[in-house]
Amino acid sequence: MAAEAPGTLSIGRTGRRRTRAVFRPVVLSEAAFAWLLIIPAVVGILLVIVFPLLYSFWMSFADVNLLRATGPAIEIFGIRLPLFRFVGLQNYARTFADPVYWSSLWRTLYFVGAFVLEATLMGLGMALVLHERFAGRPLMRSLLLIPWSLSRVVVGLLWIGILDFEFGVLNGILHRAGLIDGYIAFFKEGFRALNVLVSVYMWNQAPFATLLLLAGMQSIPEEHYMAAAVDGAGYWRRLWYITLPALRPILFLILVLSTVNAFLMLDLIYVLTMGGPAQDTTTISWLGFQTAFSFFKFGPGTAILYTLTALCLLLTFVYHWVVLRRYEAEA
Amino acid sequence: MSRLDRRSFLKGAGMLGASTALAGAGTRPARAADKPINFSGWVFKPDTVKDYVDFFNKKHGGQVKYEAIPWAQYHPTMETRSFAGEVVDVMYCAHNFRERWHENGLLRKVDDLPGMDELKKKMTPANLESLKNKDGSLSSVPYFTSLFILIYNEPMLQQAGIKAPAKTWDELMDHCTKLKKDKVSETPYLPNWNNSPSGTMPQFMSDCFSEGANVFDAKNQVIVDQEPGAARAMERWQKAWKAELVNPEVLTKTSSTDTHRLFWSGRYAYTTTHSYYLKSSAGEPENSKLAPKKAKMAMYPGTGQSYMWTDGYTVNAKSKNLEEAWKLARFLGGNLNGDWYVQRQWCLIAGLDNPYPEMYEHPEIVKSYDNWVDLKLLKTQYTKGKVIAAYKEPWYGEYDTKAIAIVQNIIRGSLTVPQGLKDLAKLQKSLA
Numbered sequence: 001m002a003a004e005a006p007g008t009l010s011i012g013r014t015g016r017r018r019t020r021a022v023f024r025p026v027v028l029s030e031a032a033f034a035w036l037l038i039i040p041a042v043v044g045i046l047l048v049i050v051f052p053l054l055y056s057f058w059m060s061f062a063d064v065n066l067l068r069a070t071g072p073a074i075e076i077f078g079i080r081l082p083l084f085r086f087v088g089l090q091n092y093a094r095t096f097a098d099p100v101y102w103s104s105l106w107r108t109l110y111f112v113g114a115f116v117l118e119a120t121l122m123g124l125g126m127a128l129v130l131h132e133r134f135a136g137r138p139l140m141r142s143l144l145l146i147p148w149s150l151s152r153v154v155v156g157l158l159w160i161g162i163l164d165f166e167f168g169v170l171n172g173i174l175h176r177a178g179l180i181d182g183y184i185a186f187f188k189e190g191f192r193a194l195n196v197l198v199s200v201y202m203w204n205q206a207p208f209a210t211l212l213l214l215a216g217m218q219s220i221p222e223e224h225y226m227a228a229a230v231d232g233a234g235y236w237r238r239l240w241y242i243t244l245p246a247l248r249p250i251l252f253l254i255l256v257l258s259t260v261n262a263f264l265m266l267d268l269i270y271v272l273t274m275g276g277p278a279q280d281t282t283t284i285s286w287l288g289f290q291t292a293f294s295f296f297k298f299g300p301g302t303a304i305l306y307t308l309t310a311l312c313l314l315l316t317f318v319y320h321w322v323v324l325r326r327y328e329a330e331a
Numbered sequence: 332m333s334r335l336d337r338r339s340f341l342k343g344a345g346m347l348g349a350s351t352a353l354a355g356a357g358t359r360p361a362r363a364a365d366k367p368i369n370f371s372g373w374v375f376k377p378d379t380v381k382d383y384v385d386f387f388n389k390k391h392g393g394q395v396k397y398e399a400i401p402w403a404q405y406h407p408t409m410e411t412r413s414f415a416g417e418v419v420d421v422m423y424c425a426h427n428f429r430e431r432w433h434e435n436g437l438l439r440k441v442d443d444l445p446g447m448d449e450l451k452k453k454m455t456p457a458n459l460e461s462l463k464n465k466d467g468s469l470s471s472v473p474y475f476t477s478l479f480i481l482i483y484n485e486p487m488l489q490q491a492g493i494k495a496p497a498k499t500w501d502e503l504m505d506h507c508t509k510l511k512k513d514k515v516s517e518t519p520y521l522p523n524w525n526n527s528p529s530g531t532m533p534q535f536m537s538d539c540f541s542e543g544a545n546v547f548d549a550k551n552q553v554i555v556d557q558e559p560g561a562a563r564a565m566e567r568w569q570k571a572w573k574a575e576l577v578n579p580e581v582l583t584k585t586s587s588t589d590t591h592r593l594f595w596s597g598r599y600a601y602t603t604t605h606s607y608y609l610k611s612s613a614g615e616p617e618n619s620k621l622a623p624k625k626a627k628m629a630m631y632p633g634t635g636q637s638y639m640w641t642d643g644y645t646v647n648a649k650s651k652n653l654e655e656a657w658k659l660a661r662f663l664g665g666n667l668n669g670d671w672y673v674q675r676q677w678c679l680i681a682g683l684d685n686p687y688p689e690m691y692e693h694p695e696i697v698k699s700y701d702n703w704v705d706l707k708l709l710k711t712q713y714t715k716g717k718v719i720a721a722y723k724e725p726w727y728g729e730y731d732t733k734a735i736a737i738v739q740n741i742i743r744g745s746l747t748v749p750q751g752l753k754d755l756a757k758l759q760k761s762l763a
Contacts, residue, residue, distance in 0.1 A: 066414035067435030080416075100733075165580045166593055182517070185579035193583060270403075270585070274526035277582035278739040293407040295729040296431070 055081065060306050063087050064298035084299075091303035100279065101287065101304065108283040108308075111198060112262040118202040119258050120251070123209025128239075130210065131217045141214075148207040156271030159200045163187070190280020193273055197281055201268055205261060209254045216250035217243065252323040259319070260312050284308050366652045367394040368659055372423035373405035379680055383673050387662050395421075395659055402586075413437055420656040421663070423474060424645045427528070427731065430465055430723040432645065438470040439646040444657050447472075450665045458686030461641045461718035471643030472664030473674075475683035478639035478716040479523070479537035480606045480709075481629045482613075484621055487600045491515050496601075496629040500541070500567055503601060503632055507576045510600050519600040520576045521593055522568070524742065525584035531735045533638045534603060538564040540717045541633035551721040553730075553759035556752040565741050565748040572742050582739050594626065595619035603631075606709065610682025614703030628704055630712060639716030641686060684713070726762035733758055 028036065062084035069082040095101050130141055147155070162169050163186045171183040187193045220243065228238050244251075266285045269275060275282035275290070282290075284304060292301025372380060377399035384397040400408050406428045412419065424432060432438050441447050450472060451459055458476050463469055481503075483496040491510050497503035507519040523534045536546050544560025547553060555561040571577050578599075584590045591608040593599065597620035612619045612626040619626065631637045644664040650656045661667040664674070674690060677683040679699045690696060691710060700706040721727055734755055741751035 065435065066410045067432070067437055069414055165578060166596065166598070187583040188579035272585075273583045274585045276526040276735070276739060277743065278736040278745070281583075282736075290732065293404070294732050296407070296410065297729075 051076075056302050057306065059084065059298055060091055060302040061086060061088060062091075062299050064302075066296070066298065087299065091299045092307075094300055095303050095307065100282070101284070103279065104282050104284050104287045105307075107194065107281070108263065108285070111194060111265075111283055112259055114195070114198045115201055115205075115262040115265075116255060116258045118198060119206045119209050120254055122202060122206040123213055123254065126206065126210040127213035127217060128243075130214055144207045144210055146207075147204050148211075150204065152204065152267040153271055155200065155204045156268050159196075159203075160272065163196065187273060187277070190277055193277065194281050197268055197272060200272070201262070201265055204268075205258060209258065212250050212254055213247060216247045220246045248323055252319055255319045255323065256316050259315050263308050263312055366655070367396050368420045368650075368652060368655050369418070370395050370397045370421045370659060371405075371409065371419045372397075372399055373402040374399045375402070376681060379676070383663070383676065386672065387659060391658065391662065391667065393655065393659060410437075418647050418649045418651065420647050420650040420652065421659050422645050422647065423642065424471055425642050426461060426640045427722040427727060429471060429643065429645070431725065431728070433464045433468075433470045434725075436648055437645075439648040439650065439653065439656075440468045440470050441472065441646060441657070441660070442469050446661055446665065446667075450661075453666075453689060454686040455688060455713070457639065457716060457718050458641045460720075461639070462643060462686075465720075465723040471645045472660050473686050474642045474644050474664060475607070475677060476639065476641040476686045476713075476716075477605045477607055477684060478713065479533065479603055479631065479637035480609065480712055481631050482594065482602045482604065482609055482626050483629055484594075484597060484600050484625065485627050486621075486625050487515060487519075487597070491600075496627070497632055498630070500538075500564075500632045504567065504571065504576075507571070507600060508574065511574070511576055516598055516600055518576060518578045518598070520571055521578060521581065521590070521599040521602040521604075522571075523587055523590055523602070523604045524568075524577070524581045524739070525587060525590045526582065526735060526739075527584075527586045528731055529587045529605070530584070530590065531582075531738050532731050533640075535564075535734075535738050536719065537603065537631070537637040538568070540636040540638065541631050543634050547719055547721040551719075551724050552763070553721075553756045556749070556756045558752075561752055562748050565738075565751065568742050569744055569748065573744065582742070592618075595621065597621055597625075606684060606712070607682040610703050614682070622703075624703060628708055628712070630708065631715065635712070635715040636717045637712070637715065639713070639718050640722075641718075684709075724763070726759070730759050730762050733762075 064084045069080075069084075071082060071084065073080045073082040075081070126144065130137060130144065150158070161167075163171075165171065165183050165185045165187070168183075168186075171180070174180045175183065186196050224242050224246075225238055228242055233241065264285050265283070266289055269281055269283065269286045273281040275286045285308060288301050288304035288308070290301075291304055292298050295301075370384065380399065381397055384393075384395050387393045388395055405423070406425065409419065409422055424438075429438070433440075447469070451469070454462075454473070458473065461476075462471055462473060481496070487510065488494075488496065488506070491506075491513055493506055493509070497506055503520070507516075510516045510519040523530050525531065539546050539555065539558065539561045542560030542564045544555065544558035544564070546555055546558075546561070578593060581590060581593075587605060587608070591602065591604045591612065594602045594604075594608075594612050595618055606628075609626060609628055612621050613624050614622055616622040644660045646653070646656045646660050658667060662673060665671075666674075671687070671690060671693075674685045674687065675693065675696065678685065678690060678696050682700075682703065691700075691706065697706060700709070722731075737746065737751055737754045737758065740746040741748060746754065
């Protein structure tokens with residue numbers, strides 16, 4: 001085998017007796033070899049993520065009718081993708097001129113804010129409890145994951161069974177316990193229904209936050225707590241000055257993930273309220289879904305949903321600035 | 332070792348093929364179709380549909396592949412598939428999506444296909460009209476027809492000393508008020524005010540019609556703001572909501588199926604819903620406390636008119652096997668070879684009605700309907716069924732969905748009746 005220069009790798013066979021043609025070794029730099037290895041993944045990402053993103057972004061500037069796909073098109077692997085009629089910013093202009101969009105946006109922001117706060121606090125609370133030593137802790141940690149592992153449609157149906165005015169278990173229990181005279185209609189008023197959605201989603205998602213925070217807590221060296229205890233710090237001071245600062249990267253992750261998830265949450269609305277009563281639980285994601293798939297207005301639908309993407313990106317920068325700025329400076 | 336050359340292979344294969352063909356001759360009931368037919372529908376008793384398909388494949392030599400798609404995603408899914416170049420030969424199509432599919436060239440017109448003229452003659456004129464496209468052509472055969480009916484809980488009315496079901500809306504409100512006051516029922520009235528396209532708006536149209544009001548004019552413009560009957564209906568709805576005569580969560584029910592199932596509990600005195608739901612309420616003791624026949628139908632109050640619609644089976648314009656596709660469509664929505672098999676089965680199994688009056692003279696159907704409904708009354712109700720043409724307009728789908736919020740706001744009193752009705756007209760104008 002030929003000697004290789006440092007930092008190069010050779011590919012190919014030489015000296016085999018039966019080969020008719022002689023293959024010369026292809027000498028690649030480390031960087032080129034690395035590219036060679038990641039090219040399949042990059043191609044996959046381009047096809048599955050980047051291209052659909054760009055195409056859907058283009059659709060937000062076009063007049064899209066899936067059943068009238070004539071006109072200019074691009075072709076990929078024999079699949080024809082029409083470009084539809086370009087309408088400039090018209091879809092965005094119409095979206096911003098629609099009062100329903102703005103009422104849905106404020107509702108979405110409330111939903112996201114309430115959910116992120118609830119999920120983070122509940123996740124932190126559960127993580128703190130499960131970080132302590134007590135009998136049955138392994139079982140509790142396992143059970144914790146059940147709500148998170150359930151399909152959201154199942155979660156919705158489960159909570160209908162609990163909260164329904166007519167046959168809900170909760171109303172039955174409260175009534176039998178003599179705590180209420182008449183059944184509570186959780187979905188009668190819009191604001192109450194929205195808060196029910198927040199709570200149900202929190203129930204479903206908080207275990208994931210707990211899991212991440214618990215992992216973060218376990219990575220904090222025990223010596224920090226022992227040193228703080230020697231200095232006379234109580235539980236709350238240890239939490240404030242040791243645990244929470246150490247959890248900052250995890251909290252950042254939780255904030256970003258729960259914000260994005262809350263902005264995009266659709267399935268629970270679909271199962272529990274369909275955006276009602278009236279439009280009182282209509283969020284931007286539901287409005288975008290309805291516009292695209294009920295009214296078949298894919299252009300305005302994607303425009304609505306891209307405003308969500310922009311909001312998610314904006315909030316991610318804000319979180320980064322607020323949560324991680326000092327941490328990174330210290331690091 | 333003998334070698335298998337090309338000539339001997341072909342010879343052997345030919346003999347094998349011939350012997351297989353000879354062995355198969357006479358054992359199959361009909362020649363299998365050359366190409367398979369794809370058939371898609373929304374989820375409603377998919378096992379029953381599969382049985383029909385198996386029956387068709389066996390008896391009529393078809394090669395049909397059936398697929399059920401959830402109702403809510405059905406039409407968008409079919410459009411997306413069409414966009415991707417997939418051809419589904421025979422498809423269900425709800426009445427309010429048909430015009431869109433027709434105008435965009437997805438559907439094959441069926442007027443000129445064999446047997447269609449005969450089917451047209453057999454249909455009731457109103458149903459035929461509702462099946463037609465805006466240009467007067469026809470691109471579907473009937474899957475089922477239905478309309479809104481009034482259903483009452485007979486034992487509950489008897490318990491309250493009410494001798495006969497309400498004939499007018501005022502009477503119905505009086506009955507419900509009495510039932511609530513006497514604590515016979517906490518929420519005696521169950522209107523189909525759910526948040527789905529088959530709920531609030533068809534119910535709104537039904538009640539407007541029953542008050543003698545039109546919802547659309549001849550040019551399909553919304554005119555409810557000029558119709559006193561529409562205002563009366565909305566004032567009544569507001570009154571029922573305010574007096575808590577109605578299930579307070581009915582506005583967030585996600586389907587008519589979920590809504591009508593509440594009636595099975597026996598806690599309601601009246602419900603207004605799709606006609607076929609009476610079959611489960613009055614004819615399925617395993618599900619409903621009001622079966623057998625404790626839930627009964629009464630004529631829709633007021634003028635007796637209510638909203639009627641007809642959904643259909645359609646044939647894809649790009650079908651490569653039109654002959655087989657049409658054969659399947661006729662089997663499903665008509666009387667292939669003189670046999671109304673599928674239409675009859677839907678009546679028997681699900682109480683799904685169809686637009687062919689002769690079906691209701693069939694002894695098997697008369698006997699079956701007798702288990703859950705007064706067939707004569709149902710037929711009378713159908714004579715009062717009112718179809719609209721507005722759903723053939725391109726703006727209808729968006730109007731129909733966005734209008735739900737306005738009507739629900741009227742119900743809850745967030746909007747006054749005159750303002751709400753004006754908003755409906757304004758909404759339609761903004762979309763037209």
